Amino acid sequence: MIKVVFFAALREQLNCSELSINSDNLATVADLKNHLASKDENWQQVFANSALLSAVNHDMVSSEQAIKAGDEVAFFPPVTGG
Amino acid sequence: MIKVVFFAALREQLNCSELSINSDNLATVADLKNHLASKDENWQQVFANSALLSAVNHDMVSSEQAIKAGDEVAFFPPVTGG
Amino acid sequence: MTKVSNTAAANTEISIQTADFSLADEVALLERDNAIDGAVVTFTGRVRNQNEGKAVTSLTLEHYPGMTEKSLAKIIAQAKERWRIGRVKVIHRVGELFIGDQIVFVGVTSKHRQDAFAANEFIMDYLKVQAPFWKKEASTDGANWLDAKTTDENKAAKW
């Protein structure tokens, strides 16, 4: 299983902060994105946003990043701290 | 008359912090320097130092700066504050 | 729980907290038993009363626990590689903050001032674009998540 977490505007748009997903057939962050986007129209729209950032195990990564069972994958909007 | 002031290492080398000089025949800071350098060997040596800075009425100036009666002229080494 | 996390490495401390902080106390810690560093540069970021023409009433800061600390530690490590600096402290508050409240503190000490200035600004610039914090702004326009600024991206890219 993969733990998936969402933050800020993304969390609100999806009305979801965390979910678990079976990692079979999901080789990369891009695969996971496509899988999540297929949930419904709202999720599809949200994941169509190219500005979306992703992290695997607390490191910022690109969509090509490989993922495996036990990973924590995060999706969030560009950051605005400081 | 011109008021002339000296600071820091210069003040110590000359053993003088302030003096008054008749401004007749002194058109520029360079003239004043030459005049002071003519006092004795010590003053001559001190004013031979090309790193010496000068100020007229609290503004840093070059040796070509014109001076006149009533001015305050200062000579000092490169500054080391902060 | 006012202290969300506190991460300390050699001469480095990172704190994510809901509580306010004291600039004087932070600088005293940076300077304590530290007579080799003659320069101390601090940055403090506060909630402004307006943003892009709107009157702001409050900000709510969200973050990604765990990743926040890791990303800040990485940014500080990069700064330590690039400049000769002594101690570093970074504090970032989360939760609801009001006008004038302190949001973020970066303190850096060094032997020579140039290093402390550069490292401090570098840490802030990278924090802005890499550390997972998000601001929701309550203003005359209602409550809205702030958009990231391309100027911040450009500024970080210049280092």
Add this chain to the structure above:
Amino acid sequence: MTKVSNTAAANTEISIQTADFSLADEVALLERDNAIDGAVVTFTGRVRNQNEGKAVTSLTLEHYPGMTEKSLAKIIAQAKERWRIGRVKVIHRVGELFIGDQIVFVGVTSKHRQDAFAANEFIMDYLKVQAPFWKKEASTDGANWLDAKTTDENKAAKW
């Protein structure tokens, strides 16, 4: 007499003093009734315990009363022309100072952090080469007037 002089213009204050100062008080003044500036950058310079390999015991600071204030006011005015900054405070101590003592403080506020960082470092860089202060250092080598550094000249020339 601990306060040698205190010069205030619009949003600018310059103080030459023998007394110590409180970073917290200075920053509180910069921030008071100032909710438009979200960024505060401070620089504090302190007496280090060594300089070029020698163990330092104290520093004695001399200055040129009148010219000091004028030159600092000019430097700050230049900073205000170049960057969009809010308030500026510069404190420089004179007299005898010991290891760890605060020597100089520069505080700058601004709407956006970049301006406060740049203006603060600019003011320090120019203070170093233009403001008439001189340091006499007491160290294991005896008491000696410090030489100006060409690196400081070069740094100021870069702006």
